[in-house]
Amino acid sequence: MSERDKAIKKIEEARENWLKDRKVGELTxxxxxxxxxxxxxxxxxxxxxxxxxxxIGFPGEFPFTRGPYPGMYRKRPWLMNxxxxxxxxxxxxxxxxxxxxxxxWSVNLAxxxxxxxxxxxxxxxxEDEVGRLGVAIDSLADFEALFDGINLGMVPASxxxxxxxxxxxxxxxATGEKQGVEPSQIMGVTTNDILSVYVARGTWILPSxxxxxxxxxxxxxxSGNMPRFFxxxxxxxxxxxxxxxxxxxxxxxxxxAISYIERALERGLTIDEFAxxxxxxxxxxxxxxxxxxxxxAARKVWAKVxxxxxxxxxxxxxxxxxxxxxxxxxFTREEPEMNMVRGTFGAVACILGGVQGLLVAGYDEAYAIxxxxxxRLGLRTQQIIFEESGVTETVDPLxxxxxxxxxxxxxxxxxxDHIKDIDSVGGAVEAIENGYLRxxxxxxxxxxxxETECGERVMVGVNKYxxxxxxxxxxxxxxxxxxAVKRQLQRLKRVKGDRNxxxxxxALGDLRDAALSGENTMPYFIEAVKAYATVGxxxxxxxxxxxxxxxxxx
Amino acid sequence: xxxxxxxxxxxxxLDGHDRGAxxxxxxxxxxxxxxxxxxxxxxxxxxxEIALQENVDLVGLSVLSGAHLSLSEKMIDALGQAGxxxxxxxxxxxxxxxxxxxxxxxxxxxxxPSGTPVDDIVGWIQENI
Numbered sequence: 001m002s003e004r005d006k007a008i009k010k011i012e013e014a015r016e017n018w019l020k021d022r023k024v025g026e027l028t029x030x031x032x033x034x035x036x037x038x039x040x041x042x043x044x045x046x047x048x049x050x051x052x053x054x055x056i057g058f059p060g061e062f063p064f065t066r067g068p069y070p071g072m073y074r075k076r077p078w079l080m081n082x083x084x085x086x087x088x089x090x091x092x093x094x095x096x097x098x099x100x101x102x103x104x105w106s107v108n109l110a111x112x113x114x115x116x117x118x119x120x121x122x123x124x125x126x127e128d129e130v131g132r133l134g135v136a137i138d139s140l141a142d143f144e145a146l147f148d149g150i151n152l153g154m155v156p157a158s159x160x161x162x163x164x165x166x167x168x169x170x171x172x173x174a175t176g177e178k179q180g181v182e183p184s185q186i187m188g189v190t191t192n193d194i195l196s197v198y199v200a201r202g203t204w205i206l207p208s209x210x211x212x213x214x215x216x217x218x219x220x221x222x223s224g225n226m227p228r229f230f231x232x233x234x235x236x237x238x239x240x241x242x243x244x245x246x247x248x249x250x251x252x253x254x255x256x257a258i259s260y261i262e263r264a265l266e267r268g269l270t271i272d273e274f275a276x277x278x279x280x281x282x283x284x285x286x287x288x289x290x291x292x293x294x295x296x297a298a299r300k301v302w303a304k305v306x307x308x309x310x311x312x313x314x315x316x317x318x319x320x321x322x323x324x325x326x327x328x329x330x331f332t333r334e335e336p337e338m339n340m341v342r343g344t345f346g347a348v349a350c351i352l353g354g355v356q357g358l359l360v361a362g363y364d365e366a367y368a369i370x371x372x373x374x375x376r377l378g379l380r381t382q383q384i385i386f387e388e389s390g391v392t393e394t395v396d397p398l399x400x401x402x403x404x405x406x407x408x409x410x411x412x413x414x415x416x417d418h419i420k421d422i423d424s425v426g427g428a429v430e431a432i433e434n435g436y437l438r439x440x441x442x443x444x445x446x447x448x449x450x451e452t453e454c455g456e457r458v459m460v461g462v463n464k465y466x467x468x469x470x471x472x473x474x475x476x477x478x479x480x481x482x483x484a485v486k487r488q489l490q491r492l493k494r495v496k497g498d499r500n501x502x503x504x505x506x507a508l509g510d511l512r513d514a515a516l517s518g519e520n521t522m523p524y525f526i527e528a529v530k531a532y533a534t535v536g537x538x539x540x541x542x543x544x545x546x547x548x549x550x551x552x553x554x
Numbered sequence: 555x556x557x558x559x560x561x562x563x564x565x566x567x568l569d570g571h572d573r574g575a576x577x578x579x580x581x582x583x584x585x586x587x588x589x590x591x592x593x594x595x596x597x598x599x600x601x602x603e604i605a606l607q608e609n610v611d612l613v614g615l616s617v618l619s620g621a622h623l624s625l626s627e628k629m630i631d632a633l634g635q636a637g638x639x640x641x642x643x644x645x646x647x648x649x650x651x652x653x654x655x656x657x658x659x660x661x662x663x664x665x666x667p668s669g670t671p672v673d674d675i676v677g678w679i680q681e682n683i
Binding site: 113114116117119125126128129132133197201202203241242329332333334366367368442445446449450453462480551553 | 567568569570571572573576577580581584593594595597619620621624625648650667668669671672673
């Protein structure tokens with residue numbers, strides 16, 4: 001027996017005695033996020049199989065457990081990325097300028113539902129939804145108003161967009177051209193993860209084959225032309241809303257990434273050409289210790305998948321860049337101000353987990369999209385964590401904690417199990433199309449919901465310490481401005497009247513030809529956007545050729 | 555033997571938040587009801603058509619986009635048009651308590667704002683349908 005083994009054995013014996021003598025073993029154990037019991041105390045025994053250099057290592061070094069970059073927040077803060085967009089482009093431009101003037105240095109756009117679904121604002125089925133949950137985008141004219149006074153070469157722009165992502169990218173390139181900014185200088189990201197949207201968010205348009213093809217077109221186009229742009233940010237964060245455990249969230253996220261990577265490789269790209277531009281958006285609840293461990297485990301598994309499965313050799317391919325988010329169903333409608341506290345814990349989880357970007361939802365998220373006040377509070381939360389809390393004074397301050405390292409390891413093992421599970425049913429696309437993925441999470445969804453209702457899963461103000469009036473009656477929430485809808489419809493009408501119909505017709509015809517020939521569609525989207533073709537017109541080309549995605553039965 | 559209650563859970567409009575609809579569908583099924591779930595993005599006309607075909611006892615709309623007033627009104631109209639105006643409609647989702655009365659005045663039998671315990675929904679259906 002080695003010296004180390006002897007030392008561990010001594011601790012093990014001492015722990016047994018402590019549990020017995022001090023009657024600690026009789027106490028009710030705490031639970032993991034998922035509900036399973038936890039050890040009452042973690043010691044070096046639980047981490048005895050962990051090797052520092054190979055399992056944890058240094059920040060910026062394989063397997064990137066402690067962070068994707070060596071200096072982490074000692075070098076630069078994360079991107080504070082508050083999601084905003086509502087009404088018309090002018091309203092959103094104004095909100096962005098408010099956030100930029102308060103110290104945010106990027107913009108993050110929320111689209112309204114018709115835009116997500118590739119429907120123009122004048123489409124009758126869009127009637128109740130124009131500008132409601134985000135900004136309405138119909139044509140390049142909207143982007144011109146949106147980025148008025150915001151230079152695309154200076155301000156990174158994030159877009160929560162999937163079905164119309166190639167159009168958004170084309171609009172960004174065309175807007176950049178008008179500002180004198182080359183595509184190679186444009187910084188930003190499109191979420192563009194259709195697979196998670198099929199499972200959880202519902203803003204799909206096309207079936208999986210043409211959707212994955214358009215995503216691959218964007219990955220290919222950006223690899224050649226836009227080194228500062230991230231064409232896809234995989235979004236397993238949505239799965240947290242439908243019953244994912246911590247490891248399911250990450251495992252299914254990586255399984256989906258594998259599907260995108262395989263398509264790009266089939267296209268003839270090499271892994272190190274595009275993998276440095278992949279990233280993942282992962283959520284964090286207020287259970288901040290386990291959540292922080294989850295981000296560490298995610299990087300570890302990603303690094304090994306990239307190296308061992310795909311033969312990546314560049315460090316940038318193996319280091320997973322993560323954007324974090326906190327909010328969603330963890331935010332209650334009861335006493336909504338409490339969500340500022342919950343959001344702070346979620347945000348701390350993301351920072352302790354080493355994310356590169358962060359979104360803190362407005363505390364009013366259970367009611368509506370954020371008001372100016374609640375959007376600013378989300379940003380202020382991040383600034384306090386960065387400037388005042390001290391968590392960024394040293395890199396990965398949780399590293400080496402027995403609980404954190406043991407949890408990171410356990411989550412890593414579970415993540416591998418989920419990846420193998422999805423491989424065994426034929427990959428993520430298959431698992432989504434036949435409803436398998438969703439069924440794996442439905443089980444937890446209903447169980448946790450019941451546990452919350454009966455009070456076993458405590459939520460302050462919801463099922464414990466409840467006040468008389470949970471919902472605040474007079475609290476100010478975002479309201480749809482009918483004038484903004486009117487402005488949007490007027491602009492669309494003007495655009496349609498002013499453009500050159502022959503040019504639009506030709507551009508849409510060329511786009512259709514490219515779609516059918518298998519050529520990369522990006523240059524044709526750019527031409528169509530510049531001709532002021534509308535989002536609806538461009539997506540109709542694809543809807544006519546490929547039809548729409550059909551939801552698997554429940 | 556008593557006939558099983560047939561419920562249509564429907565997502566009208568463009569909104570994709572279906573967590574609540576699915577939890578309610580699973581809970582009603584657990585309570586022994588027959589549940590048909592329409593999937594996302596259904597028009598009120600299409601929902602009325604399914605309600606007619608499936609001969610349901612109740613239509614449950616799940617709305618989280620904030621458009622509950624206009625969608626409720628359209629749903630009641632669509633059921634009337636389909637000749638099954640007698641089928642009761644309930645609405646769940648992001649409905650502020652201050653809006654509940656206005657929704658009911660449109661002819662909606664009951665409103666279950668998010669946060670309503672699923673057993674209350676099950677109980678209401680068992681009592682009223």
